[in-house]
Amino acid sequence: LAKTTQPISMDSYEGQEVNITCSHNNIATNDYITWYQQFPSQGPRFIIQGYKTKVTNEVASLFIPADRKSSTLSLPRVSLSDTAVYYCLVGGGSNDYKLSFGAGTTVTVRA
Amino acid sequence: GAVVSQHPSWVICKSGTSVKIECRSLDFQATTMFWYRQFPKQSLMLMATSNEGSKATYEQGVEKDKFLINHASLTLSTLTVTSAHPEDSSFYICSAYPGLAEETQYFGPGTRLLVL
Numbered sequence: 001l002a003k004t005t006q007p008i009s010m011d012s013y014e015g016q017e018v019n020i021t022c023s024h025n026n027i028a029t030n031d032y033i034t035w036y037q038q039f040p041s042q043g044p045r046f047i048i049q050g051y052k053t054k055v056t057n058e059v060a061s062l063f064i065p066a067d068r069k070s071s072t073l074s075l076p077r078v079s080l081s082d083t084a085v086y087y088c089l090v091g092g093g094s095n096d097y098k099l100s101f102g103a104g105t106t107v108t109v110r111a
Numbered sequence: 112g113a114v115v116s117q118h119p120s121w122v123i124c125k126s127g128t129s130v131k132i133e134c135r136s137l138d139f140q141a142t143t144m145f146w147y148r149q150f151p152k153q154s155l156m157l158m159a160t161s162n163e164g165s166k167a168t169y170e171q172g173v174e175k176d177k178f179l180i181n182h183a184s185l186t187l188s189t190l191t192v193t194s195a196h197p198e199d200s201s202f203y204i205c206s207a208y209p210g211l212a213e214e215t216q217y218f219g220p221g222t223r224l225l226v227l
Contacts, residue, residue, distance in 0.1 A: 034215050043204045043218035097208050101155040
């Protein structure tokens with residue numbers, strides 16, 4: 001399973017954009033990059049997934065450079081309710097679709 | 112869409128008893144389901160991979176006789192913690208995978224287990 005590295009924590013204020021970068025140097029050719037959000041005592045919630053270039057949905061954008069060795073999750077205009085742990089994972093057909101969770105990034109949004 | 116449920120959401124039991132946790136994919140069929148465990152302030156740890164109609168595959172260090180997994184249908188997997196002890200107290204989370212390469216795992220809400 002490809003190992004991922006992301007910052008342990010990030011602080012932000014309401015209304016700001018938060019960008020979390022994840023390194024995954026050993027990503028395999030058929031691996032996808034997926035980001036999840038987790039609140040305390042809840043299961044992870046899917047945020048966004050991509051393979052290359054840029055993906056955008058109603059809650060976030062995901063930027064993936066051509067070499068795919070890193071990715072950046074962008075959360076526009078965060079609110080207090082975005083305070084959570086964010087996990088970057090890579091996985092796909094190369095490993096029976098398993099996901100290996102790293103420590104994640106604890107994002108704290110302040111008023 | 113892509114909703115996964117778990118039952119119960121929390122359970123308290125006495126040491127030595129067995130506890131069964133159900134994981135259901137409500138609006139899709141899951142060829143594979145995964146079981147994770149999460150201790151306080153820690154990340155999720157994969158315990159086992161469950162495929163419908165076949166034996167589960169356990170991660171290194173996870174006792175298969177302790178954590179019995181049954182994947183009876185494409186929408187239901189169960190985890191039974193046998194002879195539970197206080198050290199088994201944790202947050203157990205399942206996920207379901209629809210089976211397409213571009214798809215992702217969808218997680219249940221988790222089950223909090225407290226063994227007294």
